[in-house]
Amino acid sequence: MRRGWRRTLLVALLAVSRAVAGAAAAPFTVEEVAPGIWVHRGAVADFAPDNRGDIANLAFVVGTRGVLVVDAGGSAAVGRDWVAAVRGVTDRPIRWLVLTHVHPDHVFGAGTVVAAGARVIVGHARLARAFAERGPVYAASMERLLGPEVFAGSEVPAPTRTVAPGERLRLDLGDRTVEIRGWPVAHTDTDLTVLDQATGTLLAGDLVFLDRLPVVDGSLLGWLRVLDELARLPATRVVPGHGPAVAPWPAALAAERRYLRDLHDAVRGLVREGVSLAEAPARIPPPSGWRLVDPDHGRNVTAAYAELEWEE
Amino acid sequence: MGRPGRKWPAVLSLLLLWAAAGSSVAGESSRWDEIRAMLFDDRPLADGTAVLELEAPQRALDAALVPVRIRARAGAPPIRTLWLVIDENPAPVAAVFRLDPELARADIETRVRVNSYTPVHAVAEAVDGRLFVVARFVKAAGGCSAPGTRDRGEALARVGRMKIRPLEPVVAGRPVRVKIKIAHPNYTGLQIDQLTRQWIPPDYVTRVRLRLAGRTAVEVESDISISEDPTFLVTLVPPGEVELGVEVEDSSDRRFARSVRLVPEA
Numbered sequence: 001m002r003r004g005w006r007r008t009l010l011v012a013l014l015a016v017s018r019a020v021a022g023a024a025a026a027p028f029t030v031e032e033v034a035p036g037i038w039v040h041r042g043a044v045a046d047f048a049p050d051n052r053g054d055i056a057n058l059a060f061v062v063g064t065r066g067v068l069v070v071d072a073g074g075s076a077a078v079g080r081d082w083v084a085a086v087r088g089v090t091d092r093p094i095r096w097l098v099l100t101h102v103h104p105d106h107v108f109g110a111g112t113v114v115a116a117g118a119r120v121i122v123g124h125a126r127l128a129r130a131f132a133e134r135g136p137v138y139a140a141s142m143e144r145l146l147g148p149e150v151f152a153g154s155e156v157p158a159p160t161r162t163v164a165p166g167e168r169l170r171l172d173l174g175d176r177t178v179e180i181r182g183w184p185v186a187h188t189d190t191d192l193t194v195l196d197q198a199t200g201t202l203l204a205g206d207l208v209f210l211d212r213l214p215v216v217d218g219s220l221l222g223w224l225r226v227l228d229e230l231a232r233l234p235a236t237r238v239v240p241g242h243g244p245a246v247a248p249w250p251a252a253l254a255a256e257r258r259y260l261r262d263l264h265d266a267v268r269g270l271v272r273e274g275v276s277l278a279e280a281p282a283r284i285p286p287p288s289g290w291r292l293v294d295p296d297h298g299r300n301v302t303a304a305y306a307e308l309e310w311e312e
Numbered sequence: 313m314g315r316p317g318r319k320w321p322a323v324l325s326l327l328l329l330w331a332a333a334g335s336s337v338a339g340e341s342s343r344w345d346e347i348r349a350m351l352f353d354d355r356p357l358a359d360g361t362a363v364l365e366l367e368a369p370q371r372a373l374d375a376a377l378v379p380v381r382i383r384a385r386a387g388a389p390p391i392r393t394l395w396l397v398i399d400e401n402p403a404p405v406a407a408v409f410r411l412d413p414e415l416a417r418a419d420i421e422t423r424v425r426v427n428s429y430t431p432v433h434a435v436a437e438a439v440d441g442r443l444f445v446v447a448r449f450v451k452a453a454g455g456c457s458a459p460g461t462r463d464r465g466e467a468l469a470r471v472g473r474m475k476i477r478p479l480e481p482v483v484a485g486r487p488v489r490v491k492i493k494i495a496h497p498n499y500t501g502l503q504i505d506q507l508t509r510q511w512i513p514p515d516y517v518t519r520v521r522l523r524l525a526g527r528t529a530v531e532v533e534s535d536i537s538i539s540e541d542p543t544f545l546v547t548l549v550p551p552g553e554v555e556l557g558v559e560v561e562d563s564s565d566r567r568f569a570r571s572v573r574l575v576p577e578a
Contacts, residue, residue: 126463129463130463133459133460133463133503134459137454137457137458137459189462189463274479274480274489274491276379276381276421276545277377277379277423278367278369278381278421281373295373298373299373299374301373302373302374302377303374306377306461306541309475309491309493309543310473310475310493310495312475312477
């Protein structure tokens, strides 16, 4: 009797946990974070078959002339869900796709978004070159990490409109204008941001991380400089590349800035002291308050070390 | 070894050997046996555990930037040559360090690319000709084909910049670690530029000569396994206040030099 009850509970728990697991993976949700601005929140996780590369935040902006899509997800499979999510909100045409930088979790769904109508692909002036250099390596590792079925058909068309560092490109969406800005080397050497002027919403790509530890793949010094400028943008909220769908601006910048500054100061100290590159990662304790710290923190220390050696 | 000029044909044949073997190497030991025969013929290699320490991470954080240090243990005989071999790399002999035992000690560090999980071997040749070997296994992959951190134009514009820095106070007649960092993309020839649909041609530092008051203290023969911006930490023994000259040659026949004064602390 008791045994039977237990088994029933176990079955029920299994059913619930399956339902929960299904709920986490299956529906591809979007939320409206400001009038006409919708965000899909990627998992704060590393690439894995169960997330299909859906680990970055994606956004779209609805204007009377059409829809501007910002980033495309890490695989064609995510790209298809992303297009369907746009279609679930509006039947205005998808006209523009902005790729905020070269990283695979943001770009490999691009072919799908373009196939859905995006004629204008906006990317940083260095994006094509960066992707030419890194694309084959990225594609091989994504296929391995996500599985060939999920990754099949993932493509990244070249930008049709490029934005140079310091350049501002205004796009007229009809009832609203967005300003796309190119940045010097920071998180990567291909960073763009999108500012929706009507709502004061900054779509920051990976220049802003929340929750997930920032990854330095461009220049630590450059990123710190860019943050100073970024903080002055006239926005009241930000959609970060990773973390929550939306956060207050510029307060959302504080944690990232603190991490990058601490990293800079600690690594500079070790370089000055003559502590070797091999010893450096263990000498700088992992920061608290971030997720996915290992091994990205150690990698950041290594990258920062090689960069800051030139400064001493 | 001591046969300059033999190195490049040797590397070429190793490359061919690698191509023939493909990625399915029968076993670590067979690869090492071939490299060892090519470098040392049938000279005996003694277990160097008591003589040499080889420091390398078990699992690298960045396969294109793996720190490796080789140093003689206390009580080791004076050493005149060190080889750093990354068995499974396309060009396995990452670097050869020739030391003047009066002016340099066997304690060197550099950063290498690791292409796939591999044994790393360090071999030391004592001044009396004996050879000692130690090995470690490093888990890392993709280091040789990883793109550079800068685009090509920028990387080539920086070629020849250098940082030369003693890491500790200079004392006459005492060993001092000195770091030499050379701006150079060190292209492997295994990196692709798909805008032009072509391999980026190999372009890498081949030789670094460190002179103390005109005498060669350390000569490094280096290769594509050395990371972008080749960095060497060497241990010099400056006899007193002395000029340290660094002369660099690369595979494109560029030559550049810089020098600093090593001034002992009062």
